[in-house]
Amino acid sequence: MRVYGTKIKSDIDFPLDLSHETEIRYEVTLSSDIPCDIKNMITCGLPLYWAHGRHVYLYSDREFEGSHAGQPWCYEVEDVVRFYWVGGERTIYYEMGEKGDANLLGFWFIHLFLPLYMTLEDMYDFxxxxxxxxxxxxxxxxxxxxxxxxxxxxxxxxxxxxxxxxxxxxxxxxxxxxxxxxxxxxxxxxxxxxxxxxxxxxxxxxxxxxxxxxxxxxxxxxxxxxxxxxxxxxxxxxxxxxxxxxxxxxxxxxxxxxxxxxxxxxxxxxxxxxxxxxxxxxxxxxxxxxxxxxx
Missing domain, CATH: 3.40.50 (Rossmann fold)
Structure with a gap:
């Protein structure tokens, strides 16, 4: 699929029609194959906001004062999904929560997670x-x-x-x-x-x-x-x-x-x-x- 001028290669089928052939600036992979070392590197976090009736949290390995190459991140949507990535890389990993499904994953990934990820990764200004x-x-x-x-x-x-x-x-x-x-x-x-x-x-x-x-x-x-x-x-x-x-x-x-x-x-x-x-x-x-x- 193509969203935000970015080609997303994913191992999950989203129940959405994103067929428009738009210009591309970036390519990103979305995968459920989470490397264990990313989880092990996460040591601290903070409540990010309350949205759509759910708490959202942001985690890393240090106090939040910037975004650096090699820095591990986790974006958690209460009961729905956790997204992991490493600063400077173009692979995002996901882990479904107990109430997660393809519909909710698609909404949170496209509407809320990607704009934050692309800001932290210095891809766009929103x-x-x-x-x-x-x-x-x-x-x-x-x-x-x-x-x-x-x-x-x-x-x-x-x-x-x-x-x-x-x-x-x-x-x-x-x-x-x-x-x-x-x-x-x-x-x-x-x-x-x-x-x-x-x-x-x-x-x-x-x-x-x-x-x-x-x-x-x-x-x-x-x-x-x-x-x-x-x-x-x-x-x-x-x-x-x-x-x-x-x-x-x-x-x-x-x-x-x-x-x-x-x-x-x-x-x-x-x-x-x-x-x-x-x-x-x-x-x-x-x-x-x-x-x-x-x-």
């Missing part, structure tokens, strides 16, 4: 955003939790726009351009626990320069729909909360990366009425604006 193509150009929807980015992404998909990502967008720099990478061709508009949602037919297949960020700001249902450009330090401040996995050891490098994005990609604030019946108006306004801003 944004918590919805992203689609407008006339072949990637635009990102940024908003706080429950701020409407999933609803907006869903509406754009249903109007025929290509999906890039509905939640976690990988990015990288190529010859000075900040590139968007497709995550996977599934969309979760209603955020049910432990499922990827429905499969979309139109999914991006190539890495493309990010065109613009649209920051969604909810307004009264009868409010005017407006789009205004954000400039200066406010651009940075609006994008920062959507930059995933701001670990302390990564902070200097990531602030530099975000500064580069702020200096090269335009950011717009969209006043969006809290009224689903007006989504068509918002869509048309953003599409027209995106076309004009490309000129």
């Amino acid at each position: 944004f918590h955003a919805g992203a689609v193509e407008v006339e072949g150009k990637p635009i990102f929807f940024i908003a706080p939790s429950m701020g409407g980015k999933s609803t907006m992404t869903d509406y754009f998909i249903k109007q025929g726009h290509r999906l890039i990502s509905d939640d976690k967008v990988p990015t990288f720099i190529d010859d000075g351009s900040f590139m968007a990478v497709g995550s996977h061709p599934y969309h979760r508009p209603y955020r049910k626990f432990e499922e990827l949602g429905y499969r979309v037919e139109k999914f991006t297949t190539h890495f493309k320069p990010i065109h613009a960020f649209y920051v969604l700001e909810g307004m009264e249902g009868d409010a005017e729909i407006t789009i205004e450009e954000v400039k200066g330090i406010e651009k940075f401040a609006l994008l920062l909360p959507s930059y995933l996995y701001m670990f302390s050891y990564l902070k200097p490098r990531r602030l530099k990366y975000l500064s580069g994005i702020s200096n090269s990609i335009r950011v717009f604030r969209v006043h969006v009425p809290w009224n689903r019946e007006r989504l068509g108006e918002v869509h048309d306004k953003i599409v027209a604006h995106s076309k004009l801003s490309a000129l």
Whole structure:
């Protein structure tokens, strides 16, 4: 399968349709054949977060202050699965928990584990955003939790726009351009626990320069729909909360990366009425604006 611009060679069949032939930057192997020495090297850990009704933990052989070549790691999803890997290597090992199955393994591996792994392995920088193509150009929807980015992404998909990502967008720099990478061709508009949602037919297949960020700001249902450009330090401040996995050891490098994005990609604030019946108006306004801003 291909997800996040990465070819995954696996010894388990996922009950998912990931058949899109997308561009590839990396190759990773997923295996159940866990070397004993990895487990024996793990000595400490910490609670990472609570997600989808389960506790998630991160373990290693040292206090968490960075990611180094040869460092052993374990990502545990309570009762479902443990993923092991060694820093700098491209093989991930899995061990099913008592409640684990192929469906749960697929969800946790694709939706939550891989973005963290790819961050720790310095493969991508991720944004918590919805992203689609407008006339072949990637635009990102940024908003706080429950701020409407999933609803907006869903509406754009249903109007025929290509999906890039509905939640976690990988990015990288190529010859000075900040590139968007497709995550996977599934969309979760209603955020049910432990499922990827429905499969979309139109999914991006190539890495493309990010065109613009649209920051969604909810307004009264009868409010005017407006789009205004954000400039200066406010651009940075609006994008920062959507930059995933701001670990302390990564902070200097990531602030530099975000500064580069702020200096090269335009950011717009969209006043969006809290009224689903007006989504068509918002869509048309953003599409027209995106076309004009490309000129």
